[in-house]
Amino acid sequence: MSRQDKLKELILRLHDDEDPEQIKKEFNEHFGSVSAKEISEIEKALMNDGLEVEAIMKLCNVHAAVMGQSVQQIHSKDDEHEHQGHPIQVLKNENAAINMLLIQIKDRIKAQDLDALKTLAEKLCEIDKHYLRKENSYFSLMEKYGFTAPPKVMWGVDDEIRDLIKAFRSNLEAGQIEGYDEMAFEIREMIFKEEEIMIPMIMEDFTLDDWKTIEEESGSMGYTLIQPPVERWEPNRALTFVERYKKDQAKHVVSHETINFKTGQLSYEQLVKVLDNLPLEVTFIDDTDTFRYFNESEHKYFPRTMSALGRHVLNCHPPKSQHIVTDLLTDFRMGRKDKETLWFNKGDLFLVVTYVALRDDSGKYIGTLEYVQEASNIRQMEGDRRRAE
Structure with missing residues (x-):
């Protein structure tokens, strides 16, 4: 039996509720250590064999408990990640702040201080920014390197944590101090998975440019319980002549072209400005369900990142909503629907989301x-306004 087959067998036995201590004993007998990459490959194999993402999510904490102390760190080839402002430092600083907040909440629970708990629980909602960065920047890059299973599993657990925080806050509003222990446990388990499994898994593959992409996208999503880095991290390397040339040319490659339409023409620059100044957040998914474009509108309601371009649209959504996306795109592709509009409240905002199937002149879905x-x-407009003030 190969090393991977044995690991897979142990994980499946955990899935069948076999005693974790027995599994841990056998694991230690067969393996001195296991790399984060091997765990990733096994999770992918299990999904290919038909094991549901939700089942792997349930196993995730057991994996960490049984094998966590034996997971090898895959060290980077340099110490760039030690610099302040590097995405890994930001992730770890946020995790430290999250853990400190959990300690503060536990202290106020002991004091039965309901008002303080409501305030602290509201602050804990900032964890959403931390997870959004991971789901939209880290995961999109991981998928490009073949790490497809871990993002699906971790995103599912992220959503479970969001639900636990929401339930904890609802309990507090009802005057009940309940739900902390499970919530805190899952949050701390996720901290472990991020720092001891995810980061070692990607250190060998992520390039300086990948890390810089995450750093550049972080500002738009915000930071969790910490201030933005005082100094932005820059890779400690000089651009070669070729890199400098490509970077300079990229700024001008199409900026002077004119694009002809049936109803007129625009320069590339004019078209970009038109799209970016629409009072809309615009996204385009091509006929292969690949995320191809988003505008740079000042109106940002959902995270859109450069690293997500080229990503399959299903991987841009949490596992629990992927079937909804699949059904809608299938209806569009088969011609059963041409348009779908949803509307809902998001905090103080009232959002209207419209999906439109695009077809060429022959009717083919594009x-x-x-x-x-x-x-x-x-919604608040009344009467008429026919003149500019």
């Missing part, structure tokens, strides 16, 4: 356009 509008001000 992709899906999504646009999001914040419509609170429109």
Whole structure:
């Protein structure tokens, strides 16, 4: 039996509720250590064999408990990640702040201080920014290197943690101090998985440019319980002549072209400005369900990152909602629907989300356009306004 087959067998036995201590004993007998990459490959193999993502999510904590102390660190080839402002330092600093907040909440539980707990629980919701960065920047890059199973599993657990925080806050609003222990346990388990499994897994593959992409995208999503880095991290390397040339040319490659339409023409720069100044957040998915474009509107309602471009649209959504996306795109592709509009409240915002099936002149499906509008001000309009003030 190969090393991977044995590991897979042990994980499946955990799935069948076999005694974790027995599994741990056998694991230690057969393996001195196991790399994060091997765990990733096994999770992918299990999914290919038909094991549901939700089942692997349930196993995730057991994997960490049984094998966590034996997972090898895959060290980077340099010490760039030790610099302040590097995404790994940001992730670890946020995790330290999250853990400190959990300690503060536990202290206020002992004091039965309901008002303070409500305030602290509201602060804990900032963890969403931490998870959004991971789901939209880290995961999209991981998928490009073949790490497809861990993002699905971790995103599912992230959503479970979000639900636990929401339930904890609801309990507090009802005057009940319940739900902390499970919530804190899952959050700390996720901290372990991020720092001891995910980071070692990707250190060997992520390039300086990958880390810089994450650093550049972090500002738009915000930071969890910490201040933005005082100094932005820059890779400690000089650009070669070829890199400098490509970077300079990229700024001008199409900026002077004119694009002809049936109803007129625009320069590339004019078209970009038109799209970016629409009061809409626009996204385009092509006919292969690949995320191809988003505008740089000042109106940001959902995270959109450069690293997600080229990502399959299903991987841009949490596991629990992927079937909804699949059904809609299938209806568009088969011609059963041409348009779908949803509307809902998100905090103080009233969002209207519209999906449109795009077809060429022959009727062939070529992709899906999504646009999001914040419509609170429109709902409040009354009477007429026919002149500019």
